Amino acid sequence: MTADDLATAMDWICRLAYAILDGALIPIDRVADQRPYYSGKHQRHGVNVQVITDAAGRLVWASPALPGSVHDLTAARTHGIIEALTSADVMTFADKGYQAAGASVRTPITRRRSRPKLSRRQKAVNRAHAKIRACGERAIATLKTWKVLAKLRCCPRRATWLVQAILVLHRVDANRYAG
Secondary structure (H helix, E strand, C coil), rough: CCCCCHHHHHHHCCCCCEEEEEEEEEEEEECCHHHHHHHEEEEECEEEEEECCCCCCCCCEECCEECCCCHHHHHHHCCCHHHHHHHHCCCCCCCHHHCCCCCCECCCCCCCCCCCCCCHHHHHHHHHHHHHHHHHHHHHHHHHHCCCHHHHHCCCCCCCCCCHHHHHHHHHHHHHHHH
């Protein structure tokens, strides 16, 4: 199942036990107006794509591309992902970049300045959280194995279409081996 828009994808996502939300920076060549595409975190130019995967690590939906300087949480809010997941009450696992996203988005426990260390229980919760999120990371790695996404040499506005095409091809390939 593939979806062009988030509303169609949410019909599928609501049936999942949980979803995994993560962002990916797809590298691009430098463009004329390069400032918005420069990601300070990754120290390179790129576009930010938000990806929702299922528990098995299959790509369910990918967002339109935004400039690489956009933070993951801002990108998720811009596309309405956080609002859709919260209103559908879908438990979603995400990384630290999505803290304060909402009640249905679970992020790892972070250490505060007042607490010198995390407790054993908190560390165990973070390990379990990382194991669940590993499937989402694997899905993004699968997305990035497509050579065309190694470094986009076209207009960054075409990244959305390329990611959507790869998502369709990924689902066709997965269905071919499913049975």
